[in-house]
Amino acid sequence: MKLPEEFLNRMKALLEETEYEDFIKALSGPRSYGLRVNTLKIPVGEFERITEFSLKPVPWSNDGFYYKEDDSPGKHPHYYAGLYYIQEPSAMLPATVLNAQPGERVLDLCAAPGGKTVKIAADMQGKGLIVANDVNPDRARALVKNIELFGIRNAIVTVEKPERLALKFENYFDRILVDAPCSGEGMFRKDEEAGRSWDKYKSDKCSLIQKEILNHAASMLRPGGFIVYSTCTFAPEENEQQIAGFVKEHRDFYICDINMKNVSGLDRGRPDWCGGFAGIEETIRLWPHKIEGEGHYVALIGRKEISRGSVAASETVKKEYAEGSAISTFNKWDTGNKVKNDFIGKDAFLAFMNENLNIKIEGYFQRHGDNLYCLPVKAPDLTGLKVAKFGWYLGSYKGNLFEPSHSLVTALKMDDFKRSINFSSKSLQILKYLKGETLMIDGDTGLWAVCVDGHTAGWGKQMGGTLKNLYPKGWRKMR
Known part of the structure; x- marks a missing residue:
């Protein structure tokens, strides 16, 4: 893999010689593969019990696992039942740090394709409101599909620029995730095209966009709320310098400590890369030479409460938007x-x-x-x-x-339906169903929930011993 010369020179200037060598060696090595269990559908322990994959926990995720490349989880029937989301291990950290709570209002501002939205929804347990946004219509379609596949009931999807959302949602959200568009240096090992297109999306261009997005996110956060800012790049201009500049300009915001000091391999943000700004050491860097993953940067930013009255007001909001209301x-x-x-x-x-x-x-x-x-x-x-x-x-x-x-x-469970049929994930019937084929089964005429190992996968319509396949054509298993 050929890396951009300008990128190599910058990293060589930033890192000590030994660390630079380890970093470059890691980028030339094998990548890691991860999946995150969708706890909206299945508890982690139950998934570990039924899965055929050889799994190893991701240290910074309570529901994330490494898998072996030849496991091919994207072809397994459990994927089509929405039991897990395939996600690069480093990318699991931002939504974990966000720590969304049931009953809150949460914005995923740059949400597509939806992996972080799925985690946010699982943490919220179907209570409260998620607004998942992506400015690109094609990416938003992928976001909608993933929200539907993984059984999320409390999400709105918008296709807007952040500034237009900011006009509508001033001081509205309890938590906001900004997984910002970036130069994508953490994608080099995973995707060679990222290296070839780096010059087009390098830091000086991305940092201006990121600053604008963060400013709009700030206006949509209520006092007492939290923003998680993250990128999958290594450039200080897009990470430490971005956060230091934001907090300098927004006096009502502060950098929060991410309480993961006991997690092996996590590095801290580097104050010396942003003029020694105090608090940057509370942010987190994931490096490919220190962890099993491609690399990420994550910062947790809080907004100060205005007064005791605003605290009471925010609690009222939480009660108003809890499921019980x-x-x-x-x-x-x-x-x-x-x-x-x-x-x-x-x-x-x-x-x-x-x-x-x-x-x-x-x-x-x-x-x-x-x-x-x-x-x-x-x-x-x-x-x-x-x-x-x-x-x-x-x-x-x-x-x-x-x-x-x-x-x-x-979004429902097998027992929620009056008529359901359950197939083993190893059965020929479930493979036929996922490919769109008609099945021959006996039973009452009408709609049936088709399930795999007790988890819903789609609809079928029973008529005269034949189960008409209603699995969406665009979602079907091709091989």
């Missing part, structure tokens, strides 16, 4: 301007639930055109924003009938 089904039916007759919509959805589910779906409902969405909390005002997903997408209306979505089945 969402009332029972259809007591809050927000149809917006596009729906002329919500009674027909309610009746059809209630009929679907009575026919197919053992539970009642509760929350705040919105109908946008023919599509029905639900959130555990009341949705914020999204007027004027580009929205790719208004919450948990439940399905769509075809005339007077309600047709459930794939994301409805993936």
Whole structure:
């Protein structure tokens, strides 16, 4: 692998000779592979019990593991059931440090493809609100798919520039993750194209964009809240210098200690790379020559409380947006301007639930055109924003009938359905199902939840001993 000469010269100037040699050697060595268990669907211990992979814990993640390359977890039926997200081990740190809590309002500002959003959602346990944003429509589509695959019920997806979100969400969020666009030097070992395109995206260009994003994030954070800033690059201009400059300009923000001193291999931010700025040593660097991973930088920044009154106000917000404040089904039916007759919509959805589910779906409902969405909390005002997903997408209306979505089945458990069929992950039937083939099974006519090892994977429709395959065509297993 050929690395950019300018990059090599800079790193040689920054690192002592021995460390530089170790760093370059690591970039020439084998990469690490990781997956994070989706605890929305399965506890870590249960996954360890049923998995066929040889796993080793990632030290800075309570649900992350290294796997061997030849395990190929992206081809396993458990992946199609949303039991784990495949993620580079270093990239697991930012959302872990964010430490999102149930009932909070959380913004993932540069969210695609969604790995960090999935972790945030698992930590929030379906309570509170996530706004996951990406400015790129193509990347936002991948974000929506991952949110639906992994059974997330409390996320809105926007496709906006940070400055437009800032106009709508001033002082709104409890926590914000800024996994900033960067020069991607931590991708060199993983992706040779990153090295070839480095000159196009190098630090002097990225640092200006990062500063602008951080400034907009700051305006959206409530007093007493926290921002995690992260990059997958090694350049001080995008890391220590970025954070030092931000805190100098924003006197109501401060650098927080990331309490991971007992985790082996984690390095501290380097004050000597940003003029000796106090507090930078509380940030974290992951280096490929010190840990099993590609490398990352993570900073935790807090915003000071304005007064005791603001503390009380923030606690009120948390109570207001806890799941317990969402009332029972259809007591809050927000149809917006596009729906002329919500009674027909309610009746059809209630009929679907009575026919197919053992539970009642509760929350705040919105109908946008023919599509029905639900959130555990009341949705914020999204007027004027580009929205790719208004919450948990439940399905769509075809005339007077309600047709459930794939994301409805993936967010529920096998026992939530009146009719379900469970296949072993080793069975030929589940492989046929994931490839879109028709299955022959006996049972009652109607919709069935198709499951793998007790976890929902998709819908099938039983008619006359044949299970029509309703697994989405674009999601099917190709080999």
